[in-house]
Amino acid sequence: MTESPTTPDPLHPDVWTGRVFDGTWRGTAATSPVVEPATGKVLGRIGLASPDDTAIATERAADAQRGWAALPYHERGRILRRAADALHRHGERIQEWIIRESGSVRAKAALEVAVSARECEEAAALASAPQGELLPTDQDRTSMTRRVPVGVVGVIAPFNFPLILAMRSVAPALALGNAVVLKPDPRTAVCAGAAIALVFEEAGLPEGVLHVLPGGPDTGRALVADPRVPVVSFTGSTAAGRAVGELAARHLKRAHLELGGNSAFVVLDDADLDAAVGLGAWGSFLHSGQICMSSGRHLVHSSLVEEYTERLAAKADALPVGDPVSDQVALGPIIDARQLEHVHGLVTETVAAGARLAAGGTYEGLFYRPTVLGGVTPRMPACAQEVFGPVAPVIAFDTLDEAADLAADSEYGLSLGIATADVAKGLALAERVPTGMAHINDQTVNDDAVAPFGGLGASGFGRVGGVAANLEAFTETRWVTFRGRAAAYPF
Template structure:
């Protein structure tokens, strides 16, 4: 049987079993058609507290299991994801508007996150320390306890599992709050995946809900770590609230990532790279190429080729049609994107193609002559819009690339790769890709941004994940009681 075909998830939240949420239900809407995909259970802050009490008890037994058993659960979860790829990518297409190849990428990467996490339980977890006393002294990493994961709508599987999997593998319980708009593919799906993998009841709970549920998760005393992925605005609130309650918050926030195109590149190839960076998943990716900084010697040629490519990209229902771009997630996001385009045009930018929409389907858009004070330059667009801005010198492009509050990802296209690396060292950013666009993600690599793109606390890869989801404990051991003067 497929993961969700039995309909047991309809109208329910996951607490180790499908149960009714205190907030009732709401309808999951398919952006392409406006049709309902089913009823989703809605949690309340009271449900968060009840789940936390349950998680504290479940975590004790989970952490006490032999490490081989925890590792086996994570491996099986990866296998379940891989075996149900077609079903999951179908839900992703219908619920989040992802084209099927992007759904394939999400499922593959999500499975890899589980496989990589399965190595964490057997990873060395401490170090011997020197001591001036006759004793054994060492530091070890212990589970934090309960981890809260708040995941967004845009890439709902990867952006949940990259925190859920390592946190579980390291002996924690997890309460996952998926975005209500993608609570099936980003929530209910994981409940079934880990249940099928043999995870004990209560170790993972899934509570869809609004901002009040997220706030309750942050302030709940039993939740010791928050892994949040979302907008910078919301992340500031999460970080401030977590600080008040003396708990760690790993914040992966917005981006306004630049692609620097040097004058020595193959222009047609560079335009192809830039097109993918901007228009993959209709630009609804935090790492999306949001600014094309192109050397003035090739800026017009690059813009023209980019425009020609974009004009050929089909837009439509990714579940039923063969398209390159699906819908934006909702009308609010569409209107925000269109407002940025309109305001930038009023400020002097030119629409080379696009700038229109039907329903939630926004035409891929290229903007030329975009000034540094244009809204489409300064703000995260999170939509299928490619602003192009020319530059004349290395000093100028450094100033341009570093000229917003964000610092998530950076791409540099050049034949002189060493010069590209030197250039990258001058620009604050969490991720750098020489001769590639800005959208890259692997389960083995640490991930995070600087500035308004995040706190610099990141996870991904064994060392970063261990640091993110455990506490350091100092331990000493003596053979005999010491003698004190009291």
């Protein structure tokens, strides 16, 4: 983690050790280790925010927000564009931290920086988007709606795609005139906390508009319950999301919840098998399967299922797994021992229930081999539950009706992938499966800064991304009327 002696390191541990960000870096009483999962090495200690720190941050954010919202839209847009430029300028350094903190391979880390920069660029355009409409009225007045900032937005981001999943909410919320209090996962608090503070500080964001508070569940609860935070954007597990949603409802505030998934990748009988295997491998093994959209269930027509399973297993066996800092690998480590135990437990239980271990199922340290399970039935553990690891359970089906029923047989409803030579047939099948996103001739892991992102059921609710969804997420609708002269009433 060294830099040229002539080039200052803006993410050096001296910047953030024992500190949180509120426009400047300030010390905290508690700290949390920044651990490299591939080696177990402690890279530093980030400041850990308490509920009291959260209350101070929300008060300062609310004060700063009024001035920020009053700026002309083009000034807010300019700052968002400068943030995108700063992401590119510091891209290599931020990538190194994504690799080290989250166990990402280099290509995935580069993708995070590029997509996060696009989020800022799209948010810059959002600042000048039309934010109201004229309404018909039968009175002698002009009637219209206006979109106004909600005030302070709380953003709680996870460890897996830490930079993207924070920036997806931070950038549009800021562009629309809100202040933001960001709570990154402490396991990725440099690449998705300090890095975001860096780029917006360099972009000229006024002090106090953005706060970065790594913290535990108590900090998250304090952020959700704070009366100065009317909107919370949460990305994480379904269990944690339920708690966030319940607490937000108790305080009568909006929560946008992007939660877990167990997405189906469906291979129809007319699919190109080579292409389908490539899609299936990417959907299940990218970032060791630690993605909410990962292809958690491979539903394959019975005429193709044996060959598909064999080819997917061969591809899994050929993928290199190791330390992404020192090796050219396709998969890095699982984030921590607890998550690895969860993944391996589901694999072993599924094999014990009668599934065939076609590939993988082994690990060394936190490095879990990409795993393929054949002969899986819907109620087996690795099929019925979200694994959040590099595991591909393969289930056979005979008819389109059966495929639709199997794909819909989940409490989750995040993403859907379908491989077929007949696009119309794929679209018709997608209509029968309740999900927030569907991709024909693609796998389940897809994202775009201009598209609304979100799921149904246990995958959460609310959308972030694209003009319409971001306006809905981070503004309030105000009805406004005006008359040329004061209205007269009977008394």
